[in-house]
Amino acid sequence: xxxxxxxxxxxxxxxxxxxxxxxxxxxxxxxxxxxxxxxxxxxxxxxxxxxxxxxxxxxxxxxxxxxxxxxxxxxxxxxxxxxxxxxxxxxxxxxxxxxxxxxxxxxxxxxxxxxx
Amino acid sequence: xxxxxxxxxxxxxxxxxxxxxxxxxxxxxxxxxxxxxxxxxxxxxxxxxxxxxxxxxxxxxxxxxxxxxxxxxxxxxxxxxxxxxxxxxxxxxxxxxxxxxxxxxxxxxxxxxxx
Numbered sequence: 458x459x460x461x462x463x464x465x466x467x468x469x470x471x472x473x474x475x476x477x478x479x480x481x482x483x484x485x486x487x488x489x490x491x492x493x494x495x496x497x498x499x500x501x502x503x504x505x506x507x508x509x510x511x512x513x514x515x516x517x518x519x520x521x522x523x524x525x526x527x528x529x530x531x532x533x534x535x536x537x538x539x540x541x542x543x544x545x546x547x548x549x550x551x552x553x554x555x556x557x558x559x560x561x562x563x564x565x566x567x568x569x570x571x572x573x
Numbered sequence: 574x575x576x577x578x579x580x581x582x583x584x585x586x587x588x589x590x591x592x593x594x595x596x597x598x599x600x601x602x603x604x605x606x607x608x609x610x611x612x613x614x615x616x617x618x619x620x621x622x623x624x625x626x627x628x629x630x631x632x633x634x635x636x637x638x639x640x641x642x643x644x645x646x647x648x649x650x651x652x653x654x655x656x657x658x659x660x661x662x663x664x665x666x667x668x669x670x671x672x673x674x675x676x677x678x679x680x681x682x683x684x685x686x687x688x
Contacts, residue, residue: 461615490675500661502679503575548616552677560606560618560629561665561677 459484459551463564470539471572477524478534478567480549488554491525491532492561497545505547508532510554536569544571576600577680579664585686586654594649594683596664604669605647606677607639610661622647623669654687661685 460483470476482491493505508516508525515523520540524533536543549564577598586592598605607619621629622641636658638650647664661684665677 492676494679499681500684501575501681502663502665504676504678507676554675560621560631561608561616563616565615 459486459489459553459562461549461551461562461564463547463549463567465567466565467568467570469570469572470536472539472541474539475535475537476539476569478536478547478549478569480532480534480564482530482532482549482551482562484530484551484553486553486555490552490554491523492550492552493521493523493532493534494548494550494563495543495545496548496566497542502548506534539571541571541573544569575678575680577664577666577678579662579680579683581683582681583684583686585688586651587688588654588656590654591650591652593651594662594664594685596647596649596680598645598647598664598666598678598680600666600668600678602666602668602678603644604667605641605644606665606667607647607649608663608665610663610682612660616663619649651685654685656687659685659687 489510491508495503506518520537522535546566550561553559580595604623608616619633620639640648661682663682664680667677
């Protein structure tokens with residue numbers, strides 16, 4: 458079974474600074490997706506960024522980028538120019554690409570605080 | 574707005590009540606999911622409906638009963654719940670192909686409190 462680990466329960470960053478959230482995972486599969494989801498106080502789970510395991514290029518979405526290290530099974534999220542609206546719980550998640558209807562396996566989450 | 578709606582947003586019920594949670598997706602997806610999010614726990618998958626067929630039941634107690642009448646609607650029927658069932662219940666949907674799946678999009682959740 459796959460597992461996802463987020464070793465930082467809480468992180469804080471100053472507005473306009475950069476912060477990196479860590480995620481490691483364990484799998485025996487070769488083809489899969491990795492995601493970062495954001496859950497603000499409204500509790501809506503919002504997709505931040507998606508990475509396909511077979512793509513060597515790191516995914517980027519505006520101020521959000523990932524450092525995907527497949528051999529090390531590491532998938533960190535970098536938030537540049539942090540904004541107050543980035544404050545939320547961030548979840549790393551794994552999904553098999555090989556099975557239709559497969560589950561998302563989530564990490565425990567990292568609570569990000571942005572200080573003005 | 575992700576294209577997945579859930580009603581009600583908040584629900585308080587007694588242990589002997591029967592209630593239902595509703596989820597609707599407007600994305601044309603063919604798979605839908607129920608997740609449970611309890612305090613200080615990772616999200617737990619409860620049920621998966623893939624092409625309207627239940628393909629996974631993650632050892633969920635029978636007091637939770639899912640129903641998927643079509644690919645756009647998903648219900649979770651609740652009966653004789655326990656206080657420990659209080660949680661945020663999240664619905665998600667995705668577009669699946671026979672060989673594999675992709676991104677799941679979530680609704681806003683129903684905050685359930687069992688008294």
